[in-house]
Amino acid sequence: MEKGTTSINLINCGKTFKDGTRALEKINLNIKGGETIVLLGPSGCGKTTLLRIIAGLEEPDYSGQIVFNNENVTNLQIEKRNVGMVFQSYALFPNMNVKENIGYGLKVRKIDKNKIEDRVSEMLNMMHIDELSSRKIDQLSGGQRQRVALARAIAVRPRVLLLDEPLTALDAILRDRLRVEIDSLLRSLGITTIYVTHDQSEAMALGDRIVVMSNGQISQIGTPRNIYYNPENEFVADFIGTVNRISGNNLKNLTSFEGQELLFRPEDIDIVEKKYSHLTGVVKASFFLGEKTRLIVNYNSTEQISVEGKFKEEYKIGSEIFLKINLDTLIQLPN
Amino acid sequence: MDKKTIFLVQLFFALLVCSFLVIPVFLSVLAGVTQNFFVGIKSGFTIRWIVEVLNLYTDTIYLSLLIAITCLLLTLIIGIPAAYVLARVGGRISRIIEEIIVLPVAVPGLAIALALIIIYGGFRDFRTSWYFILVGHVLYTLPFMVRSVLAVLSSFNFKELEEGAASLGASFWTRFFTIVLPNAKSGILAGSLMVFTLSIGEFNLTWMLHTPMTKTLPVGLADSYASMRLEVASAYTLIFFIMIIPLLLGMQLLSKDKN
Numbered sequence: 001m002e003k004g005t006t007s008i009n010l011i012n013c014g015k016t017f018k019d020g021t022r023a024l025e026k027i028n029l030n031i032k033g034g035e036t037i038v039l040l041g042p043s044g045c046g047k048t049t050l051l052r053i054i055a056g057l058e059e060p061d062y063s064g065q066i067v068f069n070n071e072n073v074t075n076l077q078i079e080k081r082n083v084g085m086v087f088q089s090y091a092l093f094p095n096m097n098v099k100e101n102i103g104y105g106l107k108v109r110k111i112d113k114n115k116i117e118d119r120v121s122e123m124l125n126m127m128h129i130d131e132l133s134s135r136k137i138d139q140l141s142g143g144q145r146q147r148v149a150l151a152r153a154i155a156v157r158p159r160v161l162l163l164d165e166p167l168t169a170l171d172a173i174l175r176d177r178l179r180v181e182i183d184s185l186l187r188s189l190g191i192t193t194i195y196v197t198h199d200q201s202e203a204m205a206l207g208d209r210i211v212v213m214s215n216g217q218i219s220q221i222g223t224p225r226n227i228y229y230n231p232e233n234e235f236v237a238d239f240i241g242t243v244n245r246i247s248g249n250n251l252k253n254l255t256s257f258e259g260q261e262l263l264f265r266p267e268d269i270d271i272v273e274k275k276y277s278h279l280t281g282v283v284k285a286s287f288f289l290g291e292k293t294r295l296i297v298n299y300n301s302t303e304q305i306s307v308e309g310k311f312k313e314e315y316k317i318g319s320e321i322f323l324k325i326n327l328d329t330l331i332q333l334p335n
Numbered sequence: 336m337d338k339k340t341i342f343l344v345q346l347f348f349a350l351l352v353c354s355f356l357v358i359p360v361f362l363s364v365l366a367g368v369t370q371n372f373f374v375g376i377k378s379g380f381t382i383r384w385i386v387e388v389l390n391l392y393t394d395t396i397y398l399s400l401l402i403a404i405t406c407l408l409l410t411l412i413i414g415i416p417a418a419y420v421l422a423r424v425g426g427r428i429s430r431i432i433e434e435i436i437v438l439p440v441a442v443p444g445l446a447i448a449l450a451l452i453i454i455y456g457g458f459r460d461f462r463t464s465w466y467f468i469l470v471g472h473v474l475y476t477l478p479f480m481v482r483s484v485l486a487v488l489s490s491f492n493f494k495e496l497e498e499g500a501a502s503l504g505a506s507f508w509t510r511f512f513t514i515v516l517p518n519a520k521s522g523i524l525a526g527s528l529m530v531f532t533l534s535i536g537e538f539n540l541t542w543m544l545h546t547p548m549t550k551t552l553p554v555g556l557a558d559s560y561a562s563m564r565l566e567v568a569s570a571y572t573l574i575f576f577i578m579i580i581p582l583l584l585g586m587q588l589l590s591k592d593k594n
Contacts, residue, residue, distance in 0.1 A: 057498055078501045089492065091499030095517035104513075105503030156503055 005033030006068050006159040006192050008054060013064040014216075015049050023049040024216045026064070033069075036186050036193040038207035040200060042239070046216040047196045048164060054194060055162050056081045068159060081160075084153030088165040090145045092137045098148050099124075099133045105156035123151040126185075143174045150182070154189070161186075161193045167202060179205055200240050204228070212236050229329075237331055242266050244305040251278045251325070263331040266294065266306040270324050277322035281307070283315045297321065364576070366569035384570035392555050392571065396578070398465055399552040403534040406472040410530045413473070414480030415523065419515065421481070422488040433485065437478040444539030447474060451544065465549045471540040476533050480526040487522025488515075528586040535579055552578075 008031040015024040024046040031037050039047035052058040054066060056078030065074045073081055092101050102123050106116045124130045127147040132140065140148065146166060153161060166182070167175045183206055186193050197203055203210050204224040212219040212227060212235070220227055220236045231237035244264050248257030274280075281297035284304060293309030307323060309315055367385065370378035389396075417436070421429040439447055451471055456462050493515055500510045516523070538553040545554050552575055560568040 055502060057501075078498075079504050079506055082504070083502055085499065085502035087495055087499060089495060091492070091495045093496060093500070093514055093518070094491065095514070095520075104500065104505075108500075108503060108505045108509055152503070162502075 004069075005190060007031060007033040008160060008192060008194075009065075009067040010050075010054070011065040011067065013050070013053055013060040013066065015046070015053060015058060015064075016061055022216060024053070026061075027218055029211065029218070029221070031192060031194070033192055034190045036195060036206060036208045038203040038210045039194065039196045039213060040198065040203040040207075040210050040239075041213035041219075042198060045213040047198075047211075047213050049216075050213070051162055051164055051194060051196045054160070055083050055085055082156070082158050083160045083162055084156060084158030085162045086146075086149045086153050086164065086166045088168055090149040090169075092145055092148055092152070094137050096137070097133070098129065098135050098137070098140070101137065101148055102152045102155050104152065109156065119155055123155045126154075127151045142170050143178060146170065146178060150185070154191075159192070161189075161191050163193065163195045165197055166195075167197075167199075175202075182206065204240075212239060214239070229331075231331060232334055234333065237263060237333065242306050243331065244269065246279075246299070246303075246305060246325075250299060252280075254278055262325065263333065264325055264329065265331070266308050268326040268329045269305070269307050270326065271307065271310055271321050272324040274322045277324050279323040279325070281305070281321055281323055283317050283319050283321060286315045286317060295321075297323070299323075360576075363569050363572050366566055367573040368570070369566065372566055372569070384564075384566045385574065387567055388559070388570045388574055392552075392559075392574075395550045395552060395555040396574070398549065399535055400578075402465060402469055402472060402551060403531050405469055406476060406534040407527055407531050409469075409473050410477050410480040411523070411527065414477055414526065415484055415516075415519075417477075418481045418484035418488060419511075422485055422493070433481070436481050439474050440478050444471075444475065444537070445543055447471060448540045448543030463546050463548065468541055468544045468549055468551065471544050472534045472537060475537065475540055476530040479529040479533065483522045483526035483529065484519055485522075487519045487525075490522075491518055493518065524586060528583070531586070532579070532583060535582075 008029075010027060010029040010031075012026045012028065013024065014022075014026040016022050027050065029050075039050060041047045049058060053060050053064070056073070056076060060066065060074070065072060067073065068081070093104065096104065099120055103116045103120045106119060111119075120133075121130070124133055127150060129144060129147050129151070132144060132148070137145065137148075149166070163182075167178055170178065179202060186206070195203075195206055207224055209221060209223055210227050211221050214235050219239075220232045222230070227236060228240055231240065231243075237243045242265065244262075244266065246262050246264075248254070248260040248262060251257060251262075279299050281299040283295055284298045285296040286309070287294045287296075293313070293315065295307045295309050295315055296304055297307050298304045307321075315321070365376070366372040368380050368382065369376060370381050370383075421433055448471060451467070451474075452462075455467070455470075461467055496514050496518065497510050500514045505513065535551075536553055537551070538557070541551050541554050542557065545551065550558065556568065556571050556575065559571050
């Protein structure tokens with residue numbers, strides 16, 4: 001692939017649609033060359049709009065600027081930006097077969113026919129879809145379409161790869177498998193990638209950094225670990241993983257937290273003997289997930305928290321358990 | 336009743352309906368090649384009437400074809416971009432425009448012809464040329480083209496396909512010719528089939544718009560029925576069939592190919 005990677009600099013990029021809806025507040029974002037950035041957030045948070053602005057499919061509001069390396073591409077149309085894009089519904093051309101789809105970008109660039117052939121077979125090989133080369137698009141399964149869409153986007157050797165919820169349309173097993181494939185593909189290409197998803201596990205697995213978005217704004221930017229362990233606000237804490245909230249007044253043997261609210265992850269509360277416990281709870285529901293058991297525990301008549309069960313142990317609904325919060329890993333929200 | 340009886344009854348009914356439709360056509364064709372239709376087949380077969388029609392109406396046949404082809408070209412040139420823009424813009428405005436375009440189908444052909452004559456009748460050269468008929472035909476057939484292209488465009492997400500093509504470096508025209516048009520092919524073919532057939536067979540409008548020098552096939556047919564022997568008119572019908580059926584079959588085959 002390309003030797004020099006492309007950094008992306010977004011300056012004051014906001015978006016107001018013609019009907020007056022504000023999809024994106026003014027955003028500043030710096031993406032390093034070769035980095036994989038995941039835009040994560042619930043639907044309607046502006047992540048797809050941001051991706052489309054980077055792609056050149058939407059124009060940012062006045063004063064917004066997009067800079068690739070040192071080149072201002074704000075007024076460059078998408079066809080001249082040299083970005084590779086994978087759409088949620090793949091947008092494969094039904095009037096062409098797999099080979100023609102993958103070669104389309106090269107053909108448009110008027111590249112020599114033999115070279116196109118070579119590149120296309122290289123792509124087919126890379127995505128392990130050699131045997132599909134002369135299939136029509138409607139003869140492909142979802143996972144195969146996904147691979148073709150990726151191959152088509154990469155074939156033109158874009159400066160930036162943009163993926164808009166590429167795995168959403170697939171079933172769970174295929175999604176996991178393709179996620180691993182995409183991950184190793186991105187690492188081997190070393191290309192700057194922006195990946196949009198609403199699935200936090202996808203974001204955690206693929207992103208060098210995650211940009212959590214809500215209501216058209218960036219809530220937090222950070223590495224997956226950083227975002228999981230040090231969320232900067234309630235939205236991020238709640239959106240990534242599960243978070244328990246408990247008032248310090250409910251805790252036994254602990255006076256230092258009175259009047260405060262404690263935030264912690266389910267894996268940071270242990271089931272212990274009664275004498276060490278901070279809290280007594282009643283198992284309300286138990287979900288066996290294979291590698292672990294997730295318990296929903298009532299600690300007074302109404303309020304509940306999520307707790308991770310001990311390895312291989314079974315919990316009867318209604319049984320009493322004693323809990324100890326790991327105070328070292330409490331989530332501290334600034335202010 | 337068992338299945339076989341039901342099948343036989345249905346077959347009988349279908350054949351009955353078919354014969355109801357086909358027998359008049361067959362008789363008409365037969366009349367066109369009979370010496371004297373009132374005497375019957377025993378008067379013998381002849382191609383005399385066909386030759387006579389060809390001698391009298393060759394110009395009409397050519398003119399009809401010329402008008403139909405030009406009409407088809409114009410509706411393609413106007414209709415496809417119109418449908419594309421309507422599909423792109425979407426919303427209420429494009430639905431209103433679509434309704435306006437479709438209006439000529441609902442209004443009787445005679446009324447359209449009258450309106451055309453009132454407005455443009457004063458331009459003598461235009462009035463007496465075949466372009467005058469052409470304008471009427473385009474007005475009348477355009478909605479069929481626009482509608483069928485619009486229908487096929489809304490059957491696939493062409494906006495996203497275009498975005499995909501654009502991201503790969505294709506300019507607007509490249510996208511239009513390599514993505515939009517090929518994927519809209521079935522609708523364009525269906526529309527062309529409609530337009531061509533309608534133009535060839537159009538009578539209401541044309542009858543009002545034509546002059547003795549600008550006659551199309553259906554007008555000529557009415558003419559020959561009114562003023563000549565039944566055999567000549569029938570031979571005329573026969574020629575009409577021979578012309579139009581291969582065209583229809585051909586277009587039908589083309590559109591089947593696509594699927």
